[in-house]
Amino acid sequence: MVLTEVLFVVVAALVALYTWFQRNHSYWQRKGIPYIPPTPIIGNTKVVFKMENSFGMHLSEIYNDPRLKDEAVVGIYSMNKPGLIIRDIELIKSILIKDFNRFHNRYARCDPHGDPLGYNNLFFVRDAHWKDIRTKLTPVFTSGKVKQMYTLMQEIGNDLELALQRQGENNSGSFITEIKEICAQFSTDSIATIAFGIRANSLQNPNAEFRNYGRKLFTFTVARAKDFFVAFFLPKLVSLMRIQFFTPDFSHFMRSTIGHVMEERERSGLLRNDLIDVLVTLRKEAAAEPSKPHYAKNQDFLVAQAGVFFTAGFETSSSTMSFALYELAKHPEMQQRLREEIKEALVEGGGSLSYEKIQSLEYLAMVVDEVLRMYPVLPFLDREYESMQGQPDLSLKPFYDYTLENGTPVFIPHLCTAS
Template sequence: MLSIVIIGLLTALLTVIYVWYRYTYDYWMRHKIPFIKPFPLIGNVQVLFTLSNSFFLYLSDVYKDSRMSKAAAVGIYIINKPALVLREPELIKSVLVQEFPRFSSRVAACDPHGDTLGSNNVFFARNPQWRELRTRISPVFTSVKIKQMYELMTEIGSELESYFLKHTKTGNTYNTEIKEVCALYTTDVIASVAFGIQANSIKNPNGEFRTHGRNFMNFTLGRALSFFIAFFYPNWVSTFKVKVFTAEFSSFLRKTIDHAITEREKTGAIRNDLIDVLLGMKKEMLATQEYNKEVLDVLTAQASAFYTAGFEASSSTMAFTLYELAHRMDLQERLRNEIRGALVADHGKLSYETITNLPYLGMVVDEVLRLYPVLPAVDREHSTSEGDKPFDLRPYYDYKVPNGMAVYIPIFGIQRDPKYWPNPNTFDPERFSAENKKLHEPMAYMPFGIGPRNCVGGRVGLLQVKTGLVNILKNHFVTVCDKTPAEITFNPLSILLQCKEGIYLNVVNDGLYEQIANSGRT
């Protein structure tokens, strides 16, 4: 009798599981949206369990799936939650630009109690907090202030050049992991232009600033799990005490920002940097008696976003640029000729106007950002106020997006789509000549995102990339070596586009710029 009861209970349980399974994973079929067949119980995030790919790169595989070539949007499942991957440019434009108020927040979230730097920074903040933070931070990135930052960048660019000169002599080769060297440079730039601090990472690679930055970007399995919860199950971040910004990293940043603000208050110096903006916010809140420890965390959180995004994105772009140029010596020489010619015309030091308007340098960097967008995908959460109509996928599909649904735009896949980019995996800066840029599909190129929530520091990032490349290439060229990867393999644990095995290159000092400069003087 007991065995019959147990069998009956097991049968009932299995029946419930089966009904739940069919109902959950038939969602997109019921709504007649093309979808990728899910794996039982884990949906379409199998790459996270096998560690074979990052999820944000996997979204590009969804985009490129031949069965979805005519789909405007594709349904997937994050474990058991339905989500959408957009393919149609007009739908993408609607989400990122035209219907932005419905998609103004990212899906990801951080624990507001255990990770205040994460939950309060401009990347993770949700509307309306995001809009207020963005409005306050935007003055740092005006054209006038970026031009003022350039002087500080050139000083560190000269230190980068000296670093390579120290390790090479004319005709000699220096073999190095180029991404790490670029990160030393971008760490020093961000510390200077944002915080007014001399980090000296180029001179001391194991200094405090670079060590903390290196550790933060080291995506271990535990960190990957934290990011999985933060990006896909944000309602769980408090339950599992998820921290995107670790306690050690948060302590370092709090100490650094507090010191920078205190010193700026003592000296009264004005550097037109992030610290000036944070100091202004502090003064406003002191005047209204709103300033407290929580407010200081909000200020520090903005610095954390600037710091982490600033050094990692730019150093990766520089490294990928040098990697591609090392494989195309003809294109590298064309770029070096442009740089050296401009240096002679500007008497050895490029002006801000010159470096921002070097045509081929701009074409090269734009093409690298097409091939290697730092964020391979962007996410948005659909959210409407009470009484508002939900976002509708018509005329493509008769489907209204429900509140809370995640919507993904696979930037990496779009920017390597042969429909928009012939021979998409080939490095070809000519795609971004003045004539060819007129032919681009506007929504097929968005390395910094598009719309109100695009990357606020994109122009600063481009400037530090160009400044770094100029100071490397004016007296040096790069070549491949035995340890240079034939193809880039991306780190499956990272949400950013990171090379898994490192990018080793030979750096050679040819001294040609000095010869050209000297001939120009005579």
């Protein structure tokens, strides 16, 4: 009798859950928005579950679907959550510029307790905190600061030449190598030197700490796939499922490394105008006004900015370099044209290239821009709509008679124009 009652309760719960999912999955149909029919329970993430495609590529395929070419938006379901792929250029401008104050949060989230480095960094932080942190970190990214660090980039460039020369000498002048790994070593050393004032020496030792932890962070495993999937598609479950964007060992490495570098910088008084200087300044500001709240009173907040600067910097740069070399290998005529431009610049500069000279190389800029168009470092942007108190919600008129609801995720594919 008890077993029968338990089975009845379980079946009733499953039926109720299925009905709830089906109700959610009829949302866009009820609202009169063009949509992609979802798979029961998992929505439009089936290709991700089956590892047939990435979600970014899937969004681009939907964007490029000929049946939807005249639609301004397309409704999809991130599991059970209704979301929108934005196709119309004016709506994209509205989301990213005109009405950005309604879309400043990403849909993806991190757990504030289980993953403080993920939660506190500029990529995931939410609401007014994002604007405050961005204002504090902007000075690191000015063209003037980049120019000041150019000599450090040249040093790493010399290390790259020596590393390739060693491989050639060890292999009688001819060798096969994984170019993505070489580019990752180069960008890892560059970020470590430019942002943290540390010689990571990845080009000399491919298993050096910085490269080793960076490699692990992006190595595919079932556990890492689960963390990324929940963070981006089921963000409300990140705390329940103890999701971590930064792995525990990577977090420990960044805390010990950045903490040591900051203490050394404060002790020596050395100024390099890099990210560490900004973080040290923030910590001094917090210490100067102990009675007032300040982000920098939390050491994990400071380490989080360094963590995302490192991970976002080395992976995006190395991927762009790798794709550029790949395309140049496929198009030798373009490779030759670029080579001639660089050779001419080297002759004019007496064998070296100044920062200003690199900025003036038009064909090089064209190559980089085209690579970024074909292989964007992020396959899509995700944003979450936020209602503003005292103001009407954003309408999709004249395209559709629909008003966005608070918390609606929107997705803007970047691969939609790639060939």
